Amino acid sequence: MVFALSAVLAGCGGNGGAKTGNAGGTDTANTGGRGGSGGDKLSGKVTFLTNRTDMIGKEYDEYVKRFNEKYPDIKIEFEASQTDYNQQAKVRMASGELPDLMFVPDIPNSDLPKYFAPLDDIQFSSELTFKDFKSYEGKLYGITTGNSTSGIVYNKKVFADAGITETPKTWDEFLAACEKIKQNGVIPLASNFKDKWPLGNWVFDMPRIIENNKGFPNERINMDAPFSMDNGYGKAMMLLKTLADKGYLEKDINSTNWEQSKKDIASGKMGMYFLGNWVINQVIGVGAESDNIGFFPLPYDNSGELRAALSPDFFYAVNKNSKNLEATKTFLKWMIEESGYEDFAGFISPLKGRESKLTQLAEFQATGVELQEGEPDDPKVIEISNKAQIDLPAIAQEFVLAKDPQTVLDKWNKAWAKAKKDLGY
Template identity: 85%
Template sequence: MKKKSVMLTFLMVFALSAILAACGGNNGNNTANSGNSGNSGTTNSTEQNSGGDGGEASGNELSGKVTFLTNRTDMIGKEYDEYVKRFNEKYPNIKIEFEASQTDYNQQAKVRMASGELPDLMFIPDIPNSDLPKYFAPLDDLQLSSGLTFKDFKSYDGKLYGITTGNSTSGIVYNKKAFADAGITEIPKTWDEFLAACEKLKQNGVIPLSSNFKDKWPLGSWVYDLPRVIENNKDFPNEIINTETPFTMDNGYGKAMSLIKELADKGYLEKDINSTNWEQSKKDIANGKMAMYFLGNWVINQVIGVGAESDNIGFFPLPFDNSGDSRAAFNPDFFYAVNKDSKNLEATKAFLTWMLEDSGYEDFAGFISPLEGRESKLSQLAEFQATGVELQEGMPDDPKVIEIRNKAQIDLPAIAQEFVLAKDPQAVLDKWNKAWAKAKQELGY
């Protein structure tokens, strides 16, 4: 992607996402090049009848029951209830039920797929795009007010099967008062400046960066986004198909993991990185006991939601080296999908359309809208963009890379955990290079 002007607006960035090449994906999200990974218009007015639960009507008279398997357990009984109330003002005869994923969403979704017991609406787990038609209904007939971002990420054979719930960019979410109290007057623009800021925070009795190391999934930005940003190559995670040694100290993976290891070695992460607590960390960022996250913009509203003043939470690009270059990843999050065997197919599509157009979920979740041209209401994103950062759009994962990675049992956040704790990080890379090469050979690649 060509380097953008510092005056480039997010609106222009969103429009560009429609030209992504077709093909092949917080906590465990389906992001670009991830291998994993929390947004008023027209409704679906197709005249086909819905079935199941005795519901049979057309247009705005659709009826039936729609089940939605979600990872947002925090919204059940709260925001989701409000969504249903508003949705039923348009569709009074459609009942919405939420199923909570209490464990690893990706794994739970795969178990449900294997058993043939899918909900009506869900998020797409980490499967090849060639498998999408086996489980999900095409969504090309949804009547939306504008084009979709990252439309080609979950398409196959010219048909659309998945729609992003929202988009995000990774950066440093920080407590402004904690910075000010530590004497940090300017946003770090180089890695050395970032380390200096961390030292000031540490000396002031504040934990510089919350990694949630033990939980593993919060390390995703370090291993899915940062390597390709360091390489300045949006397709870097796919190009490893051409090598037997994808993990080296001097490429994006080694450099990214070395950065978080340096933070750990200098005592800039949690005092005990093996006993972190995700929910508590949000409160600690909000009250200034911890100063920073390296996560997507989706976490900003969660920090505000546990007590932070919005004006006290900022967002800037992570300076990954001393060049002064400013780049950050731009990715989709989970992708909605509709069960092709749903007994209430049109009712489910109506609810999905409403979620995209009218729910306001992207604003609640701190996402960039999945619909092209909608500007974010998150003020922190304006602060982020004002730094002149170049947003690097992700590429869909190459199916061959997914296949090799799965066969080799490569879990990038888990590898980062090993790397950070290892006395000999090179040995960790050697171990997983060997696993990659073996799987690649056995698969004939």
């Protein structure tokens, strides 16, 4: 049974934002929304299943007020996912009870047309990023909510109090900074180890960055033993294990609290996160001064070269069987073009060329870091991973806690090889 919290928001007033033009002068049922004049003729109810429970009753209220200034007869209802979003979405897909607007769960791109409507008919003010990630047979089914790069989000006062005057450029410098912070009575890095999902950057982004190969995760299709101490996966997990073994993570890594950790970073009880830039505004939102929060690339080795992953976040998708398809596409277009969600969430805009308002991103880029774009997951790799029950953050947990981490890699290499063989790859 799926439990969801719903908040129905409607209203008018506020700033309508920039105008979006009529897409080629065609009927809005095909364009995903008029802009400017005629918007008030659109009507219907749009339900949106969101993972941002923290925005319901707050920022989403303001969004709907501004949206309803332009489209007063479209009613927006937010359903907040109270459980694992990916799993909840799959349950609803299986039951045929999809909302109008949602995020694409972890499914093969070949399944996208079964559930979602093509979005190519929506015209935006500039080109979309990552258009090929959720496309199938030349049609677009998912639009990124925003893009993220991973790095060290840090409390500047914690650094200053520990005598750290420059952000680390090498792994040894990073470890030295952690030691200074620890000696000053502050937890150096909040990992939220127990929650598992915050470990994602260590195992999804860092392996391809270490390998300097954006296609590295997909190259597993040609490997019977993809997890090695000598490749990106083993090296990335060893970075995390080193931090744990040296006592640079939470005192009890099996008892962490995500919401509390944001407050602890803001107050200076903890020094750093290794997460995407999306978390910056969340830390500021719980009390940190913006100019006290910084952002720099994680130096994963001692070469002095800095690389970081550029990746899309969740992808918006529209239920192909929505009774309010036109209204839903209109709201989706407004969310991308006018809501300002990417700035609130700390993302890089889905639209190419739109500059971020986050000063922390400017600091990050000033280091000369090379941003490496990812590429879509190979469906065969997804299939093998699912059959082998590969859960990379969970594997990282096992690896860090193991006395002999090689045995963990051996275990999952065996599972991978069997699944690969069983599937005939």
